Amino acid sequence: MDTSANERDLVKAAQRNPSAFGTLYDRYVQTIYGFVFRRVDGDAALAQDLTAATFEKALRGLPRYRWQGVSFGAWIFQIARNEIAQHYRRRPPAPLSETAASFSSPTPDQAIDLARGLARLSNEDRELLECRFFDDLPTPLLAEILGISPNALYVRLHRALERLRKAMEVGEVSYAD
Amino acid sequence: MPIDPQDWGRKLEADDVDDAELRLAAQLRAQRSSSPAIDDPFRRKLRARLTSAPAPRPSWRFALIGGGFAAAAAMALGWLLLTRSSDLSEQGYPAPGLTDALGASTSTVQPCAEGAAPAPDRARVATEVYALAQAAYPGLEDEWRSQREAEIEATVQAGFGCGRSPTAMPLPTPVAAPTAGLPSGLIYWADYNLYGVDAEGHALLLGSASGYIGWLSADGEREYFADSSSAPVILKVNDRRTGMQNEIAVLPDDLSVPLGWWPGSDERIALSGSIGGAGSTRSLGVVNARTREISRFTDAVPFDASISFSPDGKTLAYTRPDAVIIVDTVTGKVTTLTVAELDAGAQLVGHVGWSRDGNQIAVEVGVRGAENDSWRSIKIVSMDTGSVREVLRESLPIYRNSSEISWSPSSAWLAVPTFQALDDQTVTPIYGTCFAEAGTNAASWCTDSWLAWSPDGTQAIVRGPVSGKYGLVQMGSRETHVLGAMPSGAAILDWRSPGQTLLVSPAATLTPSPTAIPPLAYLWPRRLPEGYRIIGVSDETGRGYRISLLPPQQGREGGFALINDLRVGTAAEELLTKGNDQPREPLTVRGQSGWISGTMACWTELGNMVCLSLMQGDVAEIQTLADGLDVVDESEWPLLRQSLNTPTPAPYATSTQAATLPDLPVGLGYALAGQAWEVDAAGTPQPGTALPTGTRISPDGR
Numbered sequence: 001m002d003t004s005a006n007e008r009d010l011v012k013a014a015q016r017n018p019s020a021f022g023t024l025y026d027r028y029v030q031t032i033y034g035f036v037f038r039r040v041d042g043d044a045a046l047a048q049d050l051t052a053a054t055f056e057k058a059l060r061g062l063p064r065y066r067w068q069g070v071s072f073g074a075w076i077f078q079i080a081r082n083e084i085a086q087h088y089r090r091r092p093p094a095p096l097s098e099t100a101a102s103f104s105s106p107t108p109d110q111a112i113d114l115a116r117g118l119a120r121l122s123n124e125d126r127e128l129l130e131c132r133f134f135d136d137l138p139t140p141l142l143a144e145i146l147g148i149s150p151n152a153l154y155v156r157l158h159r160a161l162e163r164l165r166k167a168m169e170v171g172e173v174s175y176a177d
Numbered sequence: 178m179p180i181d182p183q184d185w186g187r188k189l190e191a192d193d194v195d196d197a198e199l200r201l202a203a204q205l206r207a208q209r210s211s212s213p214a215i216d217d218p219f220r221r222k223l224r225a226r227l228t229s230a231p232a233p234r235p236s237w238r239f240a241l242i243g244g245g246f247a248a249a250a251a252m253a254l255g256w257l258l259l260t261r262s263s264d265l266s267e268q269g270y271p272a273p274g275l276t277d278a279l280g281a282s283t284s285t286v287q288p289c290a291e292g293a294a295p296a297p298d299r300a301r302v303a304t305e306v307y308a309l310a311q312a313a314y315p316g317l318e319d320e321w322r323s324q325r326e327a328e329i330e331a332t333v334q335a336g337f338g339c340g341r342s343p344t345a346m347p348l349p350t351p352v353a354a355p356t357a358g359l360p361s362g363l364i365y366w367a368d369y370n371l372y373g374v375d376a377e378g379h380a381l382l383l384g385s386a387s388g389y390i391g392w393l394s395a396d397g398e399r400e401y402f403a404d405s406s407s408a409p410v411i412l413k414v415n416d417r418r419t420g421m422q423n424e425i426a427v428l429p430d431d432l433s434v435p436l437g438w439w440p441g442s443d444e445r446i447a448l449s450g451s452i453g454g455a456g457s458t459r460s461l462g463v464v465n466a467r468t469r470e471i472s473r474f475t476d477a478v479p480f481d482a483s484i485s486f487s488p489d490g491k492t493l494a495y496t497r498p499d500a501v502i503i504v505d506t507v508t509g510k511v512t513t514l515t516v517a518e519l520d521a522g523a524q525l526v527g528h529v530g531w532s533r534d535g536n537q538i539a540v541e542v543g544v545r546g547a548e549n550d551s552w553r554s555i556k557i558v559s560m561d562t563g564s565v566r567e568v569l570r571e572s573l574p575i576y577r578n579s580s581e582i583s584w585s586p587s588s589a590w591l592a593v594p595t596f597q598a599l600d601d602q603t604v605t606p607i608y609g610t611c612f613a614e615a616g617t618n619a620a621s622w623c624t625d626s627w628l629a630w631s632p633d634g635t636q637a638i639v640r641g642p643v644s645g646k647y648g649l650v651q652m653g654s655r656e657t658h659v660l661g662a663m664p665s666g667a668a669i670l671d672w673r674s675p676g677q678t679l680l681v682s683p684a685a686t687l688t689p690s691p692t693a694i695p696p697l698a699y700l701w702p703r704r705l706p707e708g709y710r711i712i713g714v715s716d717e718t719g720r721g722y723r724i725s726l727l728p729p730q731q732g733r734e735g736g737f738a739l740i741n742d743l744r745v746g747t748a749a750e751e752l753l754t755k756g757n758d759q760p761r762e763p764l765t766v767r768g769q770s771g772w773i774s775g776t777m778a779c780w781t782e783l784g785n786m787v788c789l790s791l792m793q794g795d796v797a798e799i800q801t802l803a804d805g806l807d808v809v810d811e812s813e814w815p816l817l818r819q820s821l822n823t824p825t826p827a828p829y830a831t832s833t834q835a836a837t838l839p840d841l842p843v844g845l846g847y848a849l850a851g852q853a854w855e856v857d858a859a860g861t862p863q864p865g866t867a868l869p870t871g872t873r874i875s876p877d878g879r
Binding site: 021038042044088134150161 | 180189201204205206223227480481
């Protein structure tokens with residue numbers, strides 16, 4: 001997903017004519033759907049609803065969208081995050097499982113360790129690691145979504161991984177320092 | 178152990194397992210399951226629905242005028258008037274106030290079908306319009322122009338229709354300057370700049386913070402920014418009186434989100450932990466911008482709680498799904514209002530909002546039922562008696578919490594977001610606002626999205642949820658008229674009474690458009706130490722800079738007068754640059770506040786700003802911002818001392834030369850290269866104590 005002039009042109013075209021929104025839709029719909037899907041416990045129907053709401057809000061907000069240092073990709077991910085947060089305000093999710101059921105690892109022990117470690121992290125750390133490694137969001141895009149520099153993102157990733165490692169090694173994680 | 182983020186990031190991207198964390202990252206990557214594929218029929222259906230939606234409508238219009246093209250101009254103007262007066266309220270959204278005020282007629286310019294218009298002709302027309310618009314409006318910048326491309330094209334269509342080629346171009350004229358006609362006292366952000374609207378409706382740039390979002394204190398003297406590019410987050414405060422920016426705190430992880438200036442305080446900033454996932458809680462706390470002390474008073478606020486502070490800042494209320502919790506931040510006393518106490522039939526608590534008089538709270542409660550079987554109610558709870566009254570009840574097709582409850586400054590009205598109307602796809606609600614009168618049982622009424630109250634609470638600014646157009650609603654009569662002058666994407670922060678903050682008229686040389694303010698205006702502190710305000714810095718090529726000043730007291734009552742333009746020679750350019758590059762430390766010279774920045778110390782003498790350039794304990798040169806006197810060396814001091822003996826009756830208004838410059842002031846203290854200096858009785862700087870790195874001098878100089 002680039003943030004090139006080409007995409008900027010696509011946004012401008014869609015601002016004038018909604019039929020041009022299709023190209024942006026095609027570019028992002030699968031990624032957004034996957035992003036949402038992982039956050040609603042694999043509920044496909046719900047993921048479809050939230051994906052639809054994300055793109056409809058993006059389309060409605062498009063006339064007011066301005067390319068001010070935040071790419072369209074980062075912007076639409078922010079909308080998706082908001083939609084997910086809105087959903088969970090209405091209906092809290094089940095507690096995180098510490099089993100490896102949702103992982104596809106060929107080595108179950110390792111998967112269980114990771115699942116347990118992730119469940120012990122703060123929500124911020126967990127989301128950060130999921131976005132980067134499970135959703136495979138590129139660093140520049142994720143940094144844009146979070147509104148921080150890539151270097152700051154690396155620092156946060158490093159710290160989150162450090163805490164994950166400690167959570168896996170000693171069974172607990174400290175956020176005191 | 179600290180890492181080099183760039184180096185570590187390079188290894189991460191290259192999947193290089195160089196340390197334990199990188200190995201863990203590789204393990205996580207390996208766990209990644211394949212991305213779930215979206216259901217294809219759904220994907221196609223959603224695409225069709227999105228791409229057949231009505232065209233987004235532009236928010237800015239150009240009128241077309243021209244004697245030889247009256248018909249085209251009439252068409253365009255007719256269209257213009259229709260759209261300006263009608264599309265604040267969106268299609269399908271019931272907005273009684275707006276409908277009453279504006280009538281029900283609507284007009285939409287449809288895009289030309291592909292191929293309907295000869296593309297080269299339309300492109301030529303658009304190009305010519307750009308050129309003419311640029312000539313008519315010198316402040317037009319590339320980006321502004323590109324944003325308006327759609328409007329210009331729509332105007333061309335309105336004038337000539339699809340597929341018709343004009344033989345000549347009428348002259349376009351902006352309907353209004355882009356920032357004119359806004360209510361005085363409005364404060365808003367746009368494009369990371371902070372603007373205030375003066376008494377004449379002109380928006381003026383008050384400050385800039387690229388990449389950051391900042392907030393003004395209630396007295397308008399300070400603004401803070403949270404620098405989230407650092408980890409942990411650093412909180413910075415700009416003192417608008419002195420032009421200083423201070424890093425006041427490194428925020429702990431669990432209090433890393435500033436919520437706003439603490440009510441009733443110009444030095445305390447409320448903090449929160451970041452919002453986590455469901456089931457988690459977060460902390461609330463406060464940082465004192467003066468003492469830098471950070472306090473935490475609870476860590477049990479639900480992640481999605483609604484939080485509202487009492488106006489005096491002593492009490493806060495926040496929500497749990499089943500109750501409202503009221504915390505006395507002074508005594509720690511906690512009071513719980515359960516949902517059953519608020520409404521026996523309700524199941525959920527939504528939002529809470531404290532009235533501006535501090536006597537009441539409004540609480541949203543409701544029931545999430547099956548489709549078309551949900552409802553919510555807004556209750557007002559008296560903090561004196563505990564009585565509960567209902568002021569609004571509505572059935573909802575789908576239950577949603579409001580995003581906030583806002584009380585008018587007079588505490589007479591409540592604004593509550595509503596989602597009554599759904600679009601034809603019944604997926605995305607059209608957002609609006611219901612207004613309820615707090616003191617009566619009068620029926621509530623609904624209109625477009627509320628944004629801000631006027632200072633007296635008799636008016637509110639609303640925005641059409643789709644068009645983005647802004648309207649001004651009279652709360653008593655419900656009449657609305659369209660405000661056509663807000664920049665696209667602007668965020669309204671506040672609407673203040675005249676005199677509450679820096680609101681001044683633009684200098685004659687400045688176009689009343691934020692895009693036309695010279696870049697140097699960004700570099701200069703907005704206020705001189707003694708209270709004079711710099712309201713414009715314009716580059717007069719080859720002749721230095723023109724600085725427009727506003728005297729103290731002016732602008733406090735809403736009447737503004739520009740009384741002095743000082744021309745500054747090239748030597749002052751250096752001062753301008755230096756003054757911006759380095760942090761300013763406060764300084765007191767003979768009772769006058771001033772600052773020291775790098776090798777420059779500045780204060781005021783009889784209305785002139787005097788700056789000394791200091792070099793290792795010696796005075797190298799003296800600069801003043803007086804007309805015709807750019808650099809003064811020591812040989813000219815006697816002349817200046819002589820002029821000091823000639824009092825100037827109205828120094829600011831008439832000064833054309835430095836009115837004063839005595840010997841170096843006795844007792845002047847400053848820091849330079851880690852060394853403290855103090856001017857002795859003979860006017861000679863003497864070295865004092867060595868200062869540790871990072872030393873800051875207090876405002877009183879002690």
